[in-house]
Amino acid sequence: MKSLVLKDKKNFFVFPSSPFHFDGTFHKPSHYPDKLTDWGVGKYWQTIRIGKRLFGLKIENKGETQKPKIKVSVFYDKDVSEKELETIKEEIIWRFDLKADLKKFNKLAKSDKRFYPIFKKWLGMRNSSAHNLYELLIIAVLLQNATVRRTVQMTDALLNNYGMKLKFDGKDIFAIWLPEKLNNVSEQNLRGLKIGYRAKFIKRLSQDFTEDKIDELKLRTLDQENAKKELMKLYGVGPETARILLFEICHQYNTFDHIAPWQQKIYSQLFYKKSLVPVNKIRDDIKKQYGDYSMLAVHYIWEDIFWKRKHEKIDWLEKEIRL
């Protein structure tokens, strides 16, 4: 695997909309562990592609909930142009939804007697994606029909063969390859990395992205229905993968439509303290209560339980998370 050392850096500040929750936004404990990001309280690292160039990012909390401010350090080799810095800034603002207006949502949360303590704790948290559409698509495909351990294995195998390791700020953070990199890699070679039938999906998706068949910037401007339609055209994207992409890439807050069996078990415990509630009931209840913010509301409650899991053993949850 190749690596790149980034020695120089430039920095700028971003002022997210208020209120803002830094750690809730930049770290999602429900996600499977990967080498693509790193996090500590008030600090966060990732890589980012701008065009064909790679940069390292360190993002630090320099503000407060009601007075948000973050510092972004951009690590580079050779140089970084003003235009690239501006693009990076805009990308960060989009990917982490830093300018979101959550007034209505926060008002809704306040009237929710049952879960208000959770909403209050994470006040200002955003749904976010560290990655661009292609990158998150790859991750989503690796999640399909696999347990966490297997997903981690597949991700590592792919990164070790086609990814790039960036060394900056004393960290080793990985970047996902460009789609075109897989064009002259055979499906058989990919299968050699034990990713199974997903090799076919990844080949075809990479081909489509190489040929610019998908316009991520345009996708961001579409309404939910049309964005979903576009995403479902992609090979290997069904209802669950579309939901992930709509929520994390497009910041569509009301995407609580598809519920997978393993999620159903966790929702049943979270919302009803029962082992299994019918998915239609779960969906109807949530939609009725949270309306246009169905998925965002669930996201707060979902991440909260995974934060707890970091330092507290939750027996029923351990059973449902298949490692």
Add this chain to the structure above:
DNA sequence: CATCAGGGCCCTG
């Protein structure tokens, strides 16, 4: 040891 389902999706009938 064999069998099976899994953090879905595609394809066929």
Add this chain to the structure above:
DNA sequence: CAGGGCCCTGAT
């Protein structure tokens, strides 16, 4: 629109 098949892995 229902159901079989798919890669591989760990659980039973």
